[in-house]
Amino acid sequence: MSGLKLFNTKGGVTEVVPRLAEAEADVQCLVEAHMETLLGVRFLASEYSTGPVHGGRIDSLGLDENGSPVVVEYKRGVDAGVINQGLFYLSWLMDHRAEFEHLVRDRLGPTVASQVLWTGPRLVCIAGDFTRYDVHAVREHRRSIDLVRYRLFGNDLLGLEAVASVSGKTQGARRARRGPVARAAADAQGASTAELANAVDEALLGLGDGVNRVERKQYRAYQRVRNFACVCAPQRSKLLIYLKVDPKHVDIVPGFTRDVSGLGHHGTGDLEVQLRTPRDVERAQDLFRASYASA
Incomplete structure (x- = not known):
């Protein structure tokens, strides 16, 4: 109990x-x-x-x-x-x-x-x-x-x-497999964006036991019982991540976070996080943890 x-x-x-x-x-x-x-x-x-x-x-x-x-x-x-x-x-x-x-x-x-x-x-x-x-x-x-x-x-x-x-798969297998999002980062944006996508992958999988990664054509979802993060294919020099965090409880920072409640986008979540550098991944850690806790 x-x-x-x-x-x-x-x-x-x-x-x-x-x-x-x-x-x-x-x-x-x-x-x-x-x-x-x-x-x-x-x-x-x-x-x-x-x-x-x-x-x-x-x-x-x-x-x-x-x-x-x-x-x-x-x-x-x-x-x-x-x-x-x-x-x-x-x-x-x-x-x-x-x-x-x-x-x-x-x-x-x-x-x-x-x-x-x-x-x-x-x-x-x-x-x-x-x-x-x-x-x-x-x-x-x-x-x-x-x-x-x-x-x-x-x-x-x-x-x-x-x-x-x-998920029925070992975490190592999940880490090794490259889905559409990772391939798009490597093919279209070069090593820097691919490394950024890998850093995000490591951060989200490392939040706790039982994180399942689901590959769709337009996004990669990370879920426990529910989705808590969706990473879309890169747009130019940035990655877009959608989190299950209420934007009303977040200090919106232009160029980093955005309220997308009611706006159409791939994946699930009302808070958009824009990542361009490894430092942005570090800045987003608290938001990742809050979304993980909600799932």
Whole structure:
């Protein structure tokens, strides 16, 4: 169980005691109603049938911010079977890609359906708690798996905590692979911009365990349960990074940071950070950490 304690400071200091939901369905309904806000995942379907042969129902199906399919499984408390159950459904999903894309087309339209990213389907397990064996098991697996602990506080507060988040690849492999953003930096801008992109990559991957790097054509996303940074292909002599930081809480510095709330851009995030030199990477470290903490 998490060591986090929550206190109400109105009229003194009173601890708000955490509790589990009365039923698994209560957690599922709450998350499905606010899935994009809580997990960065667009909700597609609930209790999705895998047909008479497999004879199961996937708790929730969704599509994350980068276009990756997501299976979400819920348990009220601790359940040793939640990971294996979710992996079973994830395997089913990989064998039924056309069916999933048809579902996306019906819910979100043909353009979104044509951009589904099948290189990194994800399993998100939300439960009252997990054992150390669960955490070890997901770190040994070759799939993208997120273990998320929930707690209810009082009548109005929900807490979500990322217990483990793995991409199914070793960090070394992630560091070595060069995606479209890195290739664009090296090919179009030369060594200096390529080195800048590498420095950003090192900084973002080094923020903590379980950072997953997702390559899209126009950007590279860094995510825990949700995206926390998106690095776009270089523009002339600079890199643009979009962070999940509220621009209202940042001192905007022209030429370094910009509020892009409501403006169209590749990737996700409302704060744009412009990097031109290694010193800019150092200046951005606190913003990187704040965005990582929000994910």
